[in-house]
Amino acid sequence: MPDHRRPVPAGRKGAETKRTAYGAGTPEERRAILDELAGVPLPSPSDLLPRATWRDAEWYLTARELCGLLLELRDAPALNGSPEPLVAVEGWRWTGYKGGSEVGVLNLSAAGITADGRVVCAILTANGDRLQPEDRLARLFFTLFRSAEKSR
Incomplete structure (x- = not known):
């Protein structure tokens, strides 16, 4: 499938890297990422990149x-x-x-x-x-x- 994602602004590359690592990680690696993020405050909705991600991570049912x-x-x-x-x-x-x-x-x-x-x-x-x-x-x-x- 072609990559439809837009370039990620520099300030958001850390989150993009974590999301990619989480998606590709083993259960143990995912738990480690979640433990690391547990103390990080949630971003404001206005800080989130407003782009479609359904091609990257989604569930599909008929x-x-x-x-x-x-x-x-x-x-x-x-x-x-x-x-x-x-x-x-x-x-x-x-x-x-x-x-x-x-x-x-x-x-x-x-x-x-x-x-x-x-x-x-x-x-x-x-x-x-x-x-x-x-x-x-x-x-x-x-x-x-x-x-x-x-x-x-």
């Missing part, structure tokens, strides 16, 4: 796998508390939502069980080198998920 996990974990407190307004549907037996984002990535995943017992799932993932248009994609996702209410 939409089918994500749907299965949401349904499998439907009794977990994280998915069974207050409903997410983006996917809350009046009268459905259950809805669960898990989203995530970082620079260049937006994931919206939801599953539900309709009033008549049908299982519904919707996944929207957008990847790129810039921030994703969250408002526009959230509206699209909301429409997609809610369309199951009308389909039979």
Whole structure:
């Protein structure tokens, strides 16, 4: 895979070196790096390099796998508390939502069980080198998920 990373400014090369060493390290080397960093204060969000890193370090699941996990974990407190307004549907037996984002990535995943017992799932993932248009994609996702209410 081609290297899409931009050059790292001089002040951030130490962090880049540590991240690279951690990614390539053995469990013992990783623990040593974490022990070394334990006393270092966290950077301010404004100090972080705003670039997409999803090509470097990420996990990958298919939409089918994500749907299965949401349904499998439907009794977990994280998915069974207050409903997410983006996917809350009046009268459905259950809805669960898990989203995530970082620079260049937006994931919206939801599953539900309709009033008549049908299982519904919707996944929207957008990847790129810039921030994703969250408002526009959230509206699209909301429409997609809610369309199951009308389909039979």
